[in-house]
Amino acid sequence: MMTFPELLKNRRAIRDFQDKEVPANVVEEILQESTLAPSASNNQPCRFSIVNCKNTLKALSDESKANLLDDFAKNKTSLNPSYAEVLKDKNFNVYYNAPCVIYIIGSKSVGSLDVDCALAASYIMLSAVNRGLGTCWVHLGSYIRDPQLKALLGIPDGCRIVAPIIIGYPKEIPAASERHAPQILRVIS
Numbered sequence: 715m716m717t718f719p720e721l722l723k724n725r726r727a728i729r730d731f732q733d734k735e736v737p738a739n740v741v742e743e744i745l746q747e748s749t750l751a752p753s754a755s756n757n758q759p760c761r762f763s764i765v766n767c768k769n770t771l772k773a774l775s776d777e778s779k780a781n782l783l784d785d786f787a788k789n790k791t792s793l794n795p796s797y798a799e800v801l802k803d804k805n806f807n808v809y810y811n812a813p814c815v816i817y818i819i820g821s822k823s824v825g826s827l828d829v830d831c832a833l834a835a836s837y838i839m840l841s842a843v844n845r846g847l848g849t850c851w852v853h854l855g856s857y858i859r860d861p862q863l864k865a866l867l868g869i870p871d872g873c874r875i876v877a878p879i880i881i882g883y884p885k886e887i888p889a890a891s892e893r894h895a896p897q898i899l900r901v902i903s
């Protein structure tokens with residue numbers, strides 16, 4: 715059993731996975747734990763779709779890449795333009811060939827949706843580490859617009875993907891990238 719500080723230290727962005735499936739019951743346990751995350755007014759707006767199929771994930775990756783490249787071409791994104799070069803690489807899979815992706819989805823009408831889903835994502839990422847799994851939030855994989863693919867993911871009308879979380883057994887856990895010290899603006903006593 716990991717201590718909480720160990721859990722925090724081992725929660726790294728994982729982009730290289732063992733060729734091993736994530737059992738469905740483990741994903742369910744993780745999602746169950748994620749329901750303990752706080753949400754505004756305890757509204758609990760997060761919905762989840764889970765994809766374990768590599769072919770489907772490849773199609774979703776291609777769709778997201780194409781839409782993002784289109785946004786870059788039309789100057790419709792504030793993302794760093796350097797991403798465009800990576801996205802043009804046919805072999806680049808935005809989900810890093812992970813065996814499983816959990817899409818966190820919610821209604822566009824919820825004002826606090828991004829914050830609520832981000833908190834659920836944190837719980838998912840920490841719960842996964844506690845089970846020997848690795849994760850990474852992959853924003854580049856959230857640009858799914860094709861109606862058929864949206865329907866396949868079960869995304870209801872008026873809802874959107876907030877956070878695709880890739881999940882699998884890590885090949886290794888990298889050291890944490892450098893962090894600066896907390897920038898405390900004031901302590902008023």
Ligand SMILES: Cc1cc2nc3c(=O)[nH]c(=O)nc-3n(C[C@H](O)[C@H](O)[C@H](O)COP(=O)(O)O)c2cc1C
Nearest residue numbers: 725726727728729850851852853854855889890891
């Ligand atoms: C909102 C958000 C979006 C992210 N999107 C991507 C992404 O599209 N692709 C990727 O490889 N990593 C993505 N990451 C992972 C970050 O790059 C990573 O968390 C950061 O470099 C810190 O590394 P660490 O998670 O190991 O501490 C994202 C993280 C967050 C929180």
